[in-house]
Amino acid sequence: MDSALYVFVEDLRAEGVRGLLDRASTYGVRGVAVAAAYHQARDVTPHGATRLTLRGDGVHFPPPEDLFGGLRLAPPVQPGAEDRPVEELRAACAERGMRLHGWTVFLRNAAIGLACPDVTVENCFGDRGAPADLCPAHPDVRAYAVALARAVARQGVDTVVAEALHFAPFGYERCSVPLGPMDAFLFGLCFCPHCMSRAADLGVNAETARQECARIVGGVLDGDPPAEGEVTRAALTAYAGPEAVAYARARSESVTSLVGEVAAAVTAEGARLTFTDATGAAKGYAHGLPSAGLAAHDSWQLGIDLVALGDIVPSFAVLGYARDPARIADDVAAYRRSIGKNPELRVVLRPGAPDTDSADRLAAKVRAARTAGAGAADFHAYGLASFDALARITGALA
Numbered sequence: 001m002d003s004a005l006y007v008f009v010e011d012l013r014a015e016g017v018r019g020l021l022d023r024a025s026t027y028g029v030r031g032v033a034v035a036a037a038y039h040q041a042r043d044v045t046p047h048g049a050t051r052l053t054l055r056g057d058g059v060h061f062p063p064p065e066d067l068f069g070g071l072r073l074a075p076p077v078q079p080g081a082e083d084r085p086v087e088e089l090r091a092a093c094a095e096r097g098m099r100l101h102g103w104t105v106f107l108r109n110a111a112i113g114l115a116c117p118d119v120t121v122e123n124c125f126g127d128r129g130a131p132a133d134l135c136p137a138h139p140d141v142r143a144y145a146v147a148l149a150r151a152v153a154r155q156g157v158d159t160v161v162a163e164a165l166h167f168a169p170f171g172y173e174r175c176s177v178p179l180g181p182m183d184a185f186l187f188g189l190c191f192c193p194h195c196m197s198r199a200a201d202l203g204v205n206a207e208t209a210r211q212e213c214a215r216i217v218g219g220v221l222d223g224d225p226p227a228e229g230e231v232t233r234a235a236l237t238a239y240a241g242p243e244a245v246a247y248a249r250a251r252s253e254s255v256t257s258l259v260g261e262v263a264a265a266v267t268a269e270g271a272r273l274t275f276t277d278a279t280g281a282a283k284g285y286a287h288g289l290p291s292a293g294l295a296a297h298d299s300w301q302l303g304i305d306l307v308a309l310g311d312i313v314p315s316f317a318v319l320g321y322a323r324d325p326a327r328i329a330d331d332v333a334a335y336r337r338s339i340g341k342n343p344e345l346r347v348v349l350r351p352g353a354p355d356t357d358s359a360d361r362l363a364a365k366v367r368a369a370r371t372a373g374a375g376a377a378d379f380h381a382y383g384l385a386s387f388d389a390l391a392r393i394t395g396a397l398a
């Protein structure tokens with residue numbers, strides 16, 4: 001079974017490349033996935049050089065001029081990128097026979113969104129309140145994503161691990177009005193001109209869908225009772241009507257075609273694309289207790305068409321953010337059924353809180369994932385987990 005440890009560039013700086021790889025080797029992982037392009041975050045880092053670590057949006061290498069010179073959007077460059085930490089890691093991995101994966105955050109970038117608000121998602125009321133969420137239907141965003149994929153592949157990685165290469169779940173910092181899951185879903189749909197035009201091309205009445213979303217969500221904000229129950233196509237059809245559902249489903253065309261372009265670009269640079277489906281994180285991130293519906297059955301809500309992607313993506317990563325090994329097995333099996341038997345399927349596990357409380361539990365999850373059809377177990381993330389939690393990996397992979 002293949003395996004990798006997710007690491008941050010800040011981890012490499014804290015411990016030194018060789019020190020970190022020495023430790024990763026004791027865990028038995030066959031590779032590392034380094035965050036070559038990441039998003040803003042403020043993380044508690046238990047064994048880091050700082051115990052609270054501020055990360056920025058952008059890349060940890062100098063962006064190639066030939067890829068971004070003619071584009072409107074370019075990635076912000078992180079301090080220290082000129083020292084080329086990814087190159088140093090690549091050389092050290094090669095010496096040890098370890099694989100190097102380039103963990104790449106694509107459409108989550110508040111620095112870009114604040115500078116160019118028109119490339120961010122726009123809700124049914126015409127608000128652009130999510131600067132970090134770049135819309136996959138916007139032509140400038142699509143050109144940026146393809147260039148970013150090429151740029152990371154050129155760092156000499158074996159794979160480009162794509163995070164946030166789909167629509168984002170609806171998010172906010174504060175909300176003092178009760179919103180049901182379906183209200184939140186409708187509130188999060190993008191109705192930017194590019195999304196509306198793509199949906200219209202597919203025969204969807206996009207303006208009717210927008211008006212229905214605005215009527216329902218506006219009503220709840222004005223005091224109507226919120227929706228009850230999880231988001232399913234049937235429940236959503238009853239709640240918001242067929243045009244809203246058709247509109248939501250049409251979003252997958254924007255994502256599938258973009259992922260196809262990115263996969264081709266990565267292949268052209270001599271690497272391989274791993275597509276990460278964040279649905280498992282949306283369901284289980286906070287507590288490791290995902291809601292009842294399996295992640296693979298909810299992926300469509302982020303514009304992800306697993307059946308279509310199974311034909312164009314060689315490798316998938318899915319997030320097993322759950323405490324229960326049986327749940328991991330059910331999720332992995334459902335993904336395998338959707339993507340087909342050929343693509344690689346990697347399950348990403350958290351070795352510590354809130355998902356894992358013992359070495360036995362982590363080992364049970366790895367076994368469950370393998371039996372259900374996963375070919376790799378990856379661990380998220382070196383800088384976030386305690387050394388005690390990370391030490392559980394050794395037994396889990398033995």
Ligand SMILES: [Zn+2]
Pocket residue numbers: 120121122135136137138190191192193194195196
């Ligand atoms: Zn859009």
